[in-house]
Amino acid sequence: MKADQALFCNSKHHKMERFLEVCLLLLLYDEVGYGYGLIEQLEYFGFSQEELNVSTLYRTLRKMETESLVSSFWEEGGPGPRRRVYQITENGKTNLNQWIRVLEIRKARIDTVIHKYHEKVDS
Amino acid sequence: MKADQALFCNSKHHKMERFLEVCLLLLLYDEVGYGYGLIEQLEYFGFSQEELNVSTLYRTLRKMETESLVSSFWEEGGPGPRRRVYQITENGKTNLNQWIRVLEIRKARIDTVIHKYHEKVDS
DNA sequence: AGAGACTATATACCTAATGAATATAGATTG
DNA sequence: CAATCTATATTCATTAGGTATATAGTCTCT
Numbered sequence: 001m002k003a004d005q006a007l008f009c010n011s012k013h014h015k016m017e018r019f020l021e022v023c024l025l026l027l028l029y030d031e032v033g034y035g036y037g038l039i040e041q042l043e044y045f046g047f048s049q050e051e052l053n054v055s056t057l058y059r060t061l062r063k064m065e066t067e068s069l070v071s072s073f074w075e076e077g078g079p080g081p082r083r084r085v086y087q088i089t090e091n092g093k094t095n096l097n098q099w100i101r102v103l104e105i106r107k108a109r110i111d112t113v114i115h116k117y118h119e120k121v122d123s
Numbered sequence: 124m125k126a127d128q129a130l131f132c133n134s135k136h137h138k139m140e141r142f143l144e145v146c147l148l149l150l151l152y153d154e155v156g157y158g159y160g161l162i163e164q165l166e167y168f169g170f171s172q173e174e175l176n177v178s179t180l181y182r183t184l185r186k187m188e189t190e191s192l193v194s195s196f197w198e199e200g201g202p203g204p205r206r207r208v209y210q211i212t213e214n215g216k217t218n219l220n221q222w223i224r225v226l227e228i229r230k231a232r233i234d235t236v237i238h239k240y241h242e243k244v245d246s
Numbered sequence: 247a248g249a250g251a252c253t254a255t256a257t258a259c260c261t262a263a264t265g266a267a268t269a270t271a272g273a274t275t276g
Numbered sequence: 277c278a279a280t281c282t283a284t285a286t287t288c289a290t291t292a293g294g295t296a297t298a299t300a301g302t303c304t305c306t
Binding site: 018053056059079080081 | 271
């Protein structure tokens, strides 16, 4: 079954990485955001300033827009340089929901490994 | 602190992927194994036959040997084509231990995302 | 014995994801 | 107006992974 297979974390379409993408969708779920400002918000999900690559962030946001997961517009008028503000799309919300199910399976798999490790080593 | 940073899942040295590598180290922890036979054992960790790429498996094992995580020898005498049998090294055991700690952090981060999702969406 | 299927390992080629570095440019501050 | 900060974007290189294919010995059946 292709649909089930897609839920496996290692499958072609749902790799284990792309965690940043999920966090961005979640941050944008109920409020808009712009690249630079999202960096701070990502700390909530464990991204440190050093860890997070600014290029990766902007590239990811642009890619997500081409995939219609988010849409963007230029925010004029505020202080400082103008910002490209992103908002989630309905498509993006659906995608996030699928991602969450992937993460749940992924978490279970990690758990299996951790338990097996302690079973083998701590005894 | 570089040591702490290395524990983050996205850091340069500990990416989120390479889950296969951890599972292989764990399988080889207390008994030797060979490529083709490990495929079946990997099902325990959620790898389906279709999902698991045979090339990836062999490539990963060879790479792990160059990194001194495992060592190998040719098993002669048994039925069928001869097998390259892998065994874990002390270095590999240390590495697995570090990986487990990475996975524990990774699991916590996934949990944060899942909880935040339900908090935002299911209410 | 020979054909075909199976077991087992390995490599070549390509794409996708990511990191590092750099480019651009307007806004702010002194 | 020079220096700095905010903000976005792109280029180049590396790595992980997928697809396809190569190689070769073993087993089974006739």
